[in-house]
Amino acid sequence: MTKINFTSAQHVQIEYEIASVFQRVAAYIIDTIILSIYLFVVMMAVQFDDFFTNMGTWLFFMLLLAKLPWILYQPVMEYLTGGQTIGKMALGIRVLKLNGERVGWREVMTRWLFRGDFLWISTSYFIFLIPFWNIFDAFVVALSNRQQRIGDSLVGTIVIKNKSSQYYQLADVLKIKTNEDYTPIYPKVVRFTDEDMIFIKNCIQHRKKYKGKEIDSLIMKISDDTAQLLGIEEPPKERIKFLETVLNDYVVLTR
Numbered sequence: 001m002t003k004i005n006f007t008s009a010q011h012v013q014i015e016y017e018i019a020s021v022f023q024r025v026a027a028y029i030i031d032t033i034i035l036s037i038y039l040f041v042v043m044m045a046v047q048f049d050d051f052f053t054n055m056g057t058w059l060f061f062m063l064l065l066a067k068l069p070w071i072l073y074q075p076v077m078e079y080l081t082g083g084q085t086i087g088k089m090a091l092g093i094r095v096l097k098l099n100g101e102r103v104g105w106r107e108v109m110t111r112w113l114f115r116g117d118f119l120w121i122s123t124s125y126f127i128f129l130i131p132f133w134n135i136f137d138a139f140v141v142a143l144s145n146r147q148q149r150i151g152d153s154l155v156g157t158i159v160i161k162n163k164s165s166q167y168y169q170l171a172d173v174l175k176i177k178t179n180e181d182y183t184p185i186y187p188k189v190v191r192f193t194d195e196d197m198i199f200i201k202n203c204i205q206h207r208k209k210y211k212g213k214e215i216d217s218l219i220m221k222i223s224d225d226t227a228q229l230l231g232i233e234e235p236p237k238e239r240i241k242f243l244e245t246v247l248n249d250y251v252v253l254t255r
Contacts, residue, residue: 002147004098004158016160018147019093021138024159027087028134034086035070042066075112079105088159098156107155114151184249188230197250200226200243207240219243 002018042065077085082102083095095103095111115137137149146158200222207219219239226246227235236242 002145004146004160019091019159019161021142021147023091023093023161024141024147025138027085027091027093030087030090031073031085035073039066039070074115075105075108078103078108078111092162093159094162095152095157095159098158103157107157110155111149111151111157114149114154184252185245186230186232186249187253189246189249190253191229192246192250197247201247204240204243204247 004016004018074085078095081089081094084093088094095107097103097107115134141147141149144153146152148158152158203215203218203222207215223235223239223242226243227233230246
């Protein structure tokens, strides 16, 4: 299982699992099936419409209604959705820059160019090169440490699974073990929000997994700010234990 770490704006490392070759191929197959159905419908509509009896008109609308949507589907979808096509959505994967940022036109167009789908616009034998190119690309992905295609390597993009292994939502905060006999220590914790608690829980988890001056400084700052909002002159020396107590108090007092 290959993973990659991104650093958030709060200097917290977030870990994602890199999408496998199987997931990427499966997403490609789903997209191809969807586009094939669309192409079949368009061809049937064009074939049985009297307006398209002229060969020149038929070829023009086949290019406009069939080939161009197929060719531009991937780059347009990935740009508009932040790195996903319908197939990628179904598999729960997306394209990101290596620094964790959303992909732009430069990235999606370069990936598209080195995917080879644009060859489909040609009426020559170049279109028969597409399957061989895709097989070669899959081979490159399998050999890459970061599962990158040629286009990915050129523009610094990567395909990851959507869900971070270090990301927590409100439901995770509410799963914190509580006790009916538990007596909250910091009653003023009710002034915080669910979002505050989610952020604190994420930071605690990262601190337990990663070591470094940045995460230590962040924990110090969070505990200092939390203590100030709770009316505590100085937070306890055991910062992590203090924040965990705040989390437990919040759950007991607000649920």
